[in-house]
Amino acid sequence: MRLKPEGIKAHFDKQFRQGHGLADSSLWAVWISSDEPLFRNEAADEVRAQCRELGFNQRQVYQVGADFDWSGLAQQFETASLFAEQSILQLHLIALPSDAGRKVLLSWLERPPADTFVLILSDRIEAKTLNTKWFKQFEQSQAHVPIWPMKSDGLASWLARRANQAGLHLTAPALTLLQQYIDGNLLAADQELRKLSLLHGKNQIDERHIADAISDSSRYTVFDLTDACLEGKGEKAISIVLHLRSENVADPILLWSLSRELRVLAKIVRAQAAGSSFQDACQQAGVARFRQQAYKQHVTRLRPARLKQAHQLACLCDAAVKKANPLPIEQLLCDLAYVLSGHPPKVCAPV
Incomplete structure (x- = not known):
């Protein structure tokens, strides 16, 4: 039967x-x-x-x-x-x-x-x-x-149901990031949901919680990576990318972290160009007050051309993560981190 x-x-x-x-x-x-x-x-x-x-x-x-x-x-x-x-x-x-x-x-x-x-x-x-x-x-x-194995288009709804069954309250972006990280590995998904339940219980869980939970076993975290970028330390940012990848931190997590920082910087630059003060621009971009000094120093050395290059590299990274770009994802991520630090791209310069 x-x-x-x-x-x-x-x-x-x-x-x-x-x-x-x-x-x-x-x-x-x-x-x-x-x-x-x-x-x-x-x-x-x-x-x-x-x-x-x-x-x-x-x-x-x-x-x-x-x-x-x-x-x-x-x-x-x-x-x-x-x-x-x-x-x-x-x-x-x-x-x-x-x-x-x-x-x-x-x-x-x-x-x-x-x-x-x-x-x-x-x-x-x-x-x-x-x-x-x-x-x-x-x-x-x-x-x-x-x-039977789960179809790929059913993974998102399955993950949401499992999170609900575990009493977790994940935001939609957090679910998307978790789905990218597990890459169809349901055992990994179950493990991460159990970890999140222990760490956060019934509190709301956003992308930062997901990224932190995924990279917490590393000597560096993705937040060390973005800090290095804001400090203009391009070589250190590349080293952190390589280290996190060696510790099996997933490429979508690294891309999410760098892309998030890119969006924040772009919002600040656009707001200032429209006449807002730096403090108002930071507020519009959602930057906490204690972090504003780091952004102020970085925005002054980050040329608009670098932001454009970073955006192009982020698009290339996204395509590579989705297997739609033949360029090596490791080189692309390193270049993105380096450009976001305020330096010209090393290898995969976008056209």
């Missing part, structure tokens, strides 16, 4: 009603197949939770490759011990069962292993295998939970 992940609990309730145990049910195995580790793990967690309610307090775990000793495994369950505890036999399939493995599974359809619930975990099963006689026999008798 094929189940959806959300149907696991109901299926167990149906199979093991009101205290009926394993001996009173035909269900003794669940096979979960998916190429998405997070979904597979969560479905396995649900199966194990249901098994614990039935008294399965022990677990044996095996990694099953092509050369796995299926016959040796089967021998362990040929005879039931009077004092055996109910346990979960968890099989992680690195490869599909060999001929010997298929024979063991089919033999268990006739005589299930005593006092044992079998949990099988594997990658997605191809249609060719799904249509084989042996798998159809297994699926007809036991439970199969196929979980």
